[in-house]
Amino acid sequence: MFEKVLIANRGEIALRIHRACREMGIRTVAVHSTADADAMHVRLADESVCIGPPPSRQSYLNMPAILSAATIAGADAIHPGIGFLSENAQFAAMVEEHGFTFIGPSPEHITLMGDKVAAKDAARSLNIPVVPGSDGAIDNDVEAMRVAEEIGFPVLVKAAAGGGGKGMKVAESSNDLVQALSLARAEAKANFGNDAVYLEKYLSHPRHIEIQILADSHGNVIHLGERDCSLQRRHQKLLEEAPSPALNASQRTAIGETATAAMRRFGYRGAGTLEFLFQDGEFYFIEMNTRLQVEHPVSEMITGIDLVREQIRVAAGAPLSLAQDDVTFNGHAIECRINAESSETFLPSPGLVTDYHAPGGLGVRVDSALYAGYRVPSHYDSLIAKLIVSGSSRNECLMRLRRALEEFFIGGIETSIPLHRRLIAAPDFINGDYDIRWLEKFVASKE
Template sequence: MFEKVLIANRGEIALRIHRACREMGIRTVAVHSTADAEAMNVRLADESVCIGPPASRDSYLNMAAIISAATITGADAIHPGIGFLSENAAFAQMVEEHGITFIGPSPEHLIMMGDKVQAKDAAKRFGIPVVPGSDGEITGEAEAKRIAGETGYPVLIKAAAGGGGKGMRVATSEADLMAAYTMARTEAKASFGNDAVYMEKYLSHPRHIEIQIIGDSHGNVVHLGERDCSLQRRHQKVLEEAPSPALNAEQRARIGKIAADAMRSMGYKSVGTIEFLFQDGEFYFIEMNTRLQIEHPVTEMITGIDLVREQIRVASGAPLSFTQDDVVINGHAFECRINAEDPETFMPSPGRVTDFHAAGGLGVRVDSALYSGYRVPPNYDSLIAKLVVHGRTRNEALMRLRRALEEMVIGGIKTNIPLHSRLIAAPDFINGAYDIRWLEKFVAGEI
């Protein structure tokens, strides 16, 4: 097992990883920008190293600074967390070349799944169902028209190197196909430095279902059920639940086995999430996230398995501590992403936290690095806390979530807690009758 792990991230996920390490008897190193000098994970780590100014490109994306910090502190592993360099194959390769273990998949798998065209091709090879569309990058306008005609309108044009909803455009007919194609390429180039795009059939009312998997270096791969991430705004997840109210036991077992078998064939090692659109009883592969997910706590709540601990274990060469037969789905869980933003306009709301009280009680978990007096910097993602609840049934968990939101206090800045309270009181949500476009309509007052 590792003696010292450098955590190359910030905020609640850095604190989450620190806690797992401490429970395993592993010392930690926190790296931080000047804006995060007073962060909770920096205060609690055994050692800390400042790696640059507030801008991410000069700190949390500065590979050389992070490698140097690991070298001077004697860290024998680096956990990249979520975002930043967590899916960067060049960084993973650099870490390994310096004799340090990267707590994540191999660079080869990061490359394969980091490009959406390659990922879709790999999904087909390994027996994962995919959305009808182009076999790879669209090379010109003529090809775009041909594929759209074969697939049938509407179609979705997506950036091959994309994420977060950038570089995505819908075309409902041939008349607006070229405009959508050009705009998607332009946005993809600006956002990712790569204007490659591909095309998929546009599904009108899908759910967003993702399967959590984990594999080790001994050929073992298991799945831990699904999460429903359909509640999204501008392609950003807002609230997740597990298991999905839209799936039955047969569908759950079928897609879980497909995902685990595919990753076993691929030789995948570490945690990962395979994301699908689900409509009319069918699953369609979207992408794979080769890292820990923000919403991993809902899976932990319903399985009792510590995913971060297991991720660290398999990175050290240990086999999984459980088999597929050991995975039992128990009850129901929700996660609310609490952001520092105006609940009406969704504008960021950085600033000093004057009061902080985390909700508590049976089945309630709050993952947050906030404390009274902490100043939320304006330089990073607005996620500041995750409120996670568990109950024996979906209704029990929902009632517990309602109560926990009432208890949660974050003063001095605006948060989206009021939005969550409104959201979970909506009849469609209570009945589990929503899809990936429902929240946009709800926010707009259309439903």
């Protein structure tokens, strides 16, 4: 097992990884920008190294600086966390080349699944159902029109190297397609340096369902069930729950078995998530995230399995600590992403946290690096806390979540807590009757 792990991230996920390491008797090294000198993960780690000024490209995305910090600290392994370099194949390869262990999948798997066209081709070869669409990137408008007419309008134009909703445009008819292609290509080029796009059938009312996978280097693969991540605004998830209120037992079993069988053939190692759109009883693969997910705690809450601990063990060469038959699913869990932003305008709200009180009690977990007196910097993602609540049933979970949100207080900055309070009181959400477009309409209606 590793003696010292460098955590190449910040905020709540850096603290989450530190806690897992601490419980395994592993020493930790925190890296930080000058803006994060007083961050909680820096305060708690055994060692810390400043890797640059506030801008991400000069600090958390600065590969030479992170590798130098690992060398200086004498770390055995590097955990990339979520975001930043977590799905950067070049970084994963550099980590290994410099004699450290990358706590994640192989660079080859990161590369393959990072290209959405290649990932879709791989899914087909692994017998994973995919959304009908082009076989690969679209070279010209004539080809795009042929494919669109073949699969039927409306269609979705998507950036091959995309993510976060960037480089995605809907064409309702042939009249819209040329403009959608032009806009998607321009946006893809600006955001990813790659203007390749492909076409998919546009599904009108899908759920976003993802399957959590764990795999080791000994051929063992298990799944931890599904998460419903359909509540999204501008393709950014706001709330996740497990299990999904939209699936029945047979659908749940089928997609779990499909995912594990595919990852076994793929030879995957580490934690990963296969994401699907689900509509009218059918699953369609959209992408795979080759890293830990922000919403991983909901799976932990209903299974009792520490995903970060398993990540670390697998990276060290150990087999998974349990088989699929050992995984049991208990109750229901919901996660609310608490962002430092206005619940009305969604504009970021960095600044000084004057007061902080986290909710507690049975079945309540808060993953956050906040404390009173901490200044939320303006340079990074607005996620500042995750409230995860579990209960023996979905109804019990909802009642507990309502109570926990009433207790949660963060002073000095605006947060998304008021939006979550309003959201979980909506009849459609209470009934589990929502899809990936529901939240946008809910926010616009101010109901």
